Amino acid sequence: MVSLTNKAVQAKSNSKSVRFHREYWRKVALGSLLPVLLIIVWEVAGRNGLLNPLLLPTPSIIINEFIYLWQHGHLLSHLQISVWRALAGFTIGGGLGLLFGVLVGFSYKTQKLLDPTFQMLRMLPHLAVAPLFILWFGFDETSKLLLIAKGSFFPLYVNTFLGIRSLDAKLFEVAKVLQFKKWDLLTKLIIPSALPHIFLGIRLSLGIAWVGLVVAEMMGSTEGIGFLINDARSMSIVATVFAGIIIFAILGKLSDALVLAIERKSLRWHNNFTGR
Known part of the structure; x- marks a missing residue:
């Protein structure tokens, strides 16, 4: 039986x-x-x-250029550097965005103190602050990581703040009746309930990290996929430019798919509309 x-x-x-x-x-x-x-x-x-093949080469030509770059070792070295920069910048900016999103979302006084400044800085475009970062920190890794971190900070900050402020006030009343301490309130109620918004912020921050990486590497770098694209543009090698663009698109899609897979496993309890 x-x-x-x-x-x-x-x-x-x-x-x-x-x-x-x-x-x-x-x-x-x-x-x-x-x-x-x-x-x-x-x-x-x-x-x-x-x-016009000089302006828009066919996909077969772009694939051949991709194979050439890979076989001659140019692509792998640039790719490793770009991935490290993007992940490091995202970790710095996204981590701070999550931290301040929780602080500002949890405290009304902290919101009044910090949020107006953050919202003003959020409007500064990458191309406007990139020259300043280069002047302040030079052409080394610091300026590039800070530029990527700057872009990664705000999507996660805004979505974390929004996720916390979207919680039902009745849940806090229940937590008060159960005599939750602040740490229990944060870890057992606020963060789990705000996870859908937080994961959305992570996905958006990763996308902005790749955009910031392109700006950083094209404005002042001798390594990376962005440098490879800029160098090919200066020599009018359009196939290499397309190969670099496609690499960024693939990396962005893979990172987004990874976060989405983690989100689905983490939010199995969350029932939402999936479309018809």
Whole structure:
């Protein structure tokens, strides 16, 4: 009897796994449809002379350039440096954004003190502050990391603040009745309830980190994918420029997919509308 029950449970689990994988690959195929069609149209138009190869090379030429850069070792070294810069800058800026988002969201007085300044700094564009960072900190890693951190700070700060302030006031009343201490209130109520907004902030901060990386490496760097793009632009090697752009797009998509996967596992308890 126990054996039959175990087999039934295992069969049910296998059925769920099969449905999950089918649904996953269906989504992948559907999401890849438009990019694949665009690439095909692009390749056909280029091969038939409808596009200027000096300005818009075909996907096959870009792939060959990518293979050339990889085989000659240029791509891997630049890629490692860019990934390290992006992750380090995001860790600094995103970590501070999360910290101050919790502080400002939790305290009305802290909001009055800090939020107006943060909102003013949030409006400063990367291209406006990049020359100042270079003048203050030079062309070394400090200026690049600070520029990336500056962009990564605000999305996570704003979304963490919004997540905390969106909580139902009745939950705080219940926590007060249960005599929650401030630490328990923060770890058992505020942070878990604000997690959907926090994960959104992480995804946005990662995207801005890659944008900040491009700006930092194109304005003052001798290494990295951004430098590779800028160097190719100066020599009119458009295929290398496209290869660098595609690399940034792939890195951004992979990092976003990783955070999204962690979010789904962390928020299994959270029921939300997924579309029809």
